[in-house]
Amino acid sequence: MTIFQFPDKQNRPAYWLAFFGLVLGLLIFFDFSSNALAQNSAEQASIEATAQLEEIQNAITISEERRQQLRAEIEEFEGDRTSQSAALIAAAQRVKLTEIEVDDIEKRLGVLLESESRIAARLENSDSEISSLLAALQRISKNPPPALIIDPSDALNSARSASLLTSILPELRQRAEIIVSDLNQLEATKNRVLEEKQQLSARYSSLLEEQLRIATLIEARKLGVVRVGADLAAEEALAEQLATEATSLGELVDTLKLRIASISEAADAAQQADNLLGNEDNPALDADLVVAALANTDRTSPAFPFASAKGYLSAPASGVVVMEFGANDGFGGVAQGTSILTRADARVVSPADGWVMYKGPYLSYGQIIIINPGNDHTILLAGLDKIDVDLGQFILLGEPVGTMGSRTIGQTITTSAGVSRPTLYIEFRNQDQALDPAPWWARQTVQTPAQAQAQPQSE
Known part of the structure; x- marks a missing residue:
C-alpha cells in the first residue's frame, strides 16, 4: 500500500508543471495581498483618518445659488426681531445636534480604520509562515520523488516527501481560508468606511449651511439695533479697560454697573424681572x-x-x-466650573435667558461672556474666539452668543489635550458661591470622561 501516489513517469512533467504554476500563483497572491494591505500601522491609520476627515470637510462648499436662497429667507425676517431670534435659536439647535452626529460618525470611522489596520497586520504577520510553506512545496516541485512502483529503492524519500505534502497542504489550505476571511472582512470594512464618509459629508454640508444661516441672521439683526455704533464701541472699550483693572469677576461686574449705562440698565431690568417672577425659593416648574x-x-x-x-x-x-466641577484644576486648586472640549469653530449658545454684563478679554480666560440670569446668579462662559452679542443685550436660552476657535484659548484648565482642541469653560455662581453646572442641563449634549471612553468596539 503506497502512502502517496505520484503520476506515472510519462505524465509526471505535466503534473509538476501544473503544480509549480499553482505554487507560483499562490506565492504571488499571498505576497501581493499581505504586503499591499499592511501598509499602515495603527499610528499611521490615525494620521490617515485625520487627513481624510479634513479632506472631506475642506471639499464641502455652498453654491452661490444656495447662498442667495438663504439670504432671501432671512430678508423675510427684516425688522422682525422675534422671528430673527426664533430662527437663530432653531439654527443653533440644529448645529448642536449635527455636531453630535458628526462626532459619532468620526468615532465610528476611527474604529473602522483601526480594524482595517489590524487586518493588514495579521496578513503581514502570516507572510513569513506562508512563505516557508510555499518554499517547501517549491523544493518538492523541483525534485519530485519517484513513484514507489517505478523506483522502490527510494521508498524512504518518497514516503518522507509524501508525508510532508500531506501535512503542508492542509495547513496551507487553512491559512488560505483565514486570509480569504480577512480579505472579505477588509472589503466589508472598506464598504462601511465609504458609507460613513458619505454620511459625514452630508453632515458637514448641513453644518456649513447652518453656520452661514446664523452668521447672516446675526448680521441682519445688528442692522436693526437702535444704539449708535460709536456709543457701543466706546462702552466696549471702557469695559475692556475696566476688566484689566479688576481683581475679580465680581469686582468687574460691580464696576461695570456703576460706569456703563447699558450694564446698569441691564442690572435694573434683571432686578425688575426678579420682582415680577417672585422671590419664592426654588419654586417647582411645570x-x-x-x-x-x-x-x-x-x-x-x-x-x-x-x-x-x-x-x-x-x-x-x-x-x-475634561474637567468636572470640584476636580483638581491642575494649579493646586479646585475647579470652580466645568471644562468641555468642543469641535473647532463650534457654536456657543446662551445656557439661559439673561443680560450680557460683560463681553471681551479677561486675564488668562481669553474671550469671555458674563450673563446675569437673575436671582443673584451669574454665568461665565470663557475660552471663546469670537463673541456675537453686545453689552447689556438681553439674550434668550439657546441663542448663539459666539464661536470657539481651532485650539484652546487662555489658561483656564490643564488637560492632556494641550492646545490641540478648543476648550469652553463654564462657571455658575450664586453671589460668591460657585455652583456645579451639571444638574442644570435639560438634556445631555456633553459627555463625562467615562462616557467618552466607552467607544464602539471594533470587529
Whole structure:
C-alpha cells in the first residue's frame, strides 16, 4: 500500500508543471495581498483618518445659488426681531445636534480604520509562515520523488516527501481560508468606511449651511439695533479697560454697573424681572408651562426664575467634559466650573435667558461672556474666539452668543489635550458661591470622561 501516489513517469512533467504554476500563483497572491494591505500601522491609520476627515470637510462648499436662497429667507425676517431670534435659536439647535452626529460618525470611522489596520497586520504577520510553506512545496516541485512502483529503492524519500505534502497542504489550505476571511472582512470594512464618509459629508454640508444661516441672521439683526455704533464701541472699550483693572469677576461686574449705562440698565431690568417672577425659593416648574414660555421668542425678560431652572437649561456647546466641577484644576486648586472640549469653530449658545454684563478679554480666560440670569446668579462662559452679542443685550436660552476657535484659548484648565482642541469653560455662581453646572442641563449634549471612553468596539 503506497502512502502517496505520484503520476506515472510519462505524465509526471505535466503534473509538476501544473503544480509549480499553482505554487507560483499562490506565492504571488499571498505576497501581493499581505504586503499591499499592511501598509499602515495603527499610528499611521490615525494620521490617515485625520487627513481624510479634513479632506472631506475642506471639499464641502455652498453654491452661490444656495447662498442667495438663504439670504432671501432671512430678508423675510427684516425688522422682525422675534422671528430673527426664533430662527437663530432653531439654527443653533440644529448645529448642536449635527455636531453630535458628526462626532459619532468620526468615532465610528476611527474604529473602522483601526480594524482595517489590524487586518493588514495579521496578513503581514502570516507572510513569513506562508512563505516557508510555499518554499517547501517549491523544493518538492523541483525534485519530485519517484513513484514507489517505478523506483522502490527510494521508498524512504518518497514516503518522507509524501508525508510532508500531506501535512503542508492542509495547513496551507487553512491559512488560505483565514486570509480569504480577512480579505472579505477588509472589503466589508472598506464598504462601511465609504458609507460613513458619505454620511459625514452630508453632515458637514448641513453644518456649513447652518453656520452661514446664523452668521447672516446675526448680521441682519445688528442692522436693526437702535444704539449708535460709536456709543457701543466706546462702552466696549471702557469695559475692556475696566476688566484689566479688576481683581475679580465680581469686582468687574460691580464696576461695570456703576460706569456703563447699558450694564446698569441691564442690572435694573434683571432686578425688575426678579420682582415680577417672585422671590419664592426654588419654586417647582411645570414642564408644559416652561415649553410654552420658551416658545415666546419675543420675551424681554427670563421665561422663569433662574433659581428654579435646574433641568431646563441648554448646555452651551456639545463636547466632552475634561474637567468636572470640584476636580483638581491642575494649579493646586479646585475647579470652580466645568471644562468641555468642543469641535473647532463650534457654536456657543446662551445656557439661559439673561443680560450680557460683560463681553471681551479677561486675564488668562481669553474671550469671555458674563450673563446675569437673575436671582443673584451669574454665568461665565470663557475660552471663546469670537463673541456675537453686545453689552447689556438681553439674550434668550439657546441663542448663539459666539464661536470657539481651532485650539484652546487662555489658561483656564490643564488637560492632556494641550492646545490641540478648543476648550469652553463654564462657571455658575450664586453671589460668591460657585455652583456645579451639571444638574442644570435639560438634556445631555456633553459627555463625562467615562462616557467618552466607552467607544464602539471594533470587529
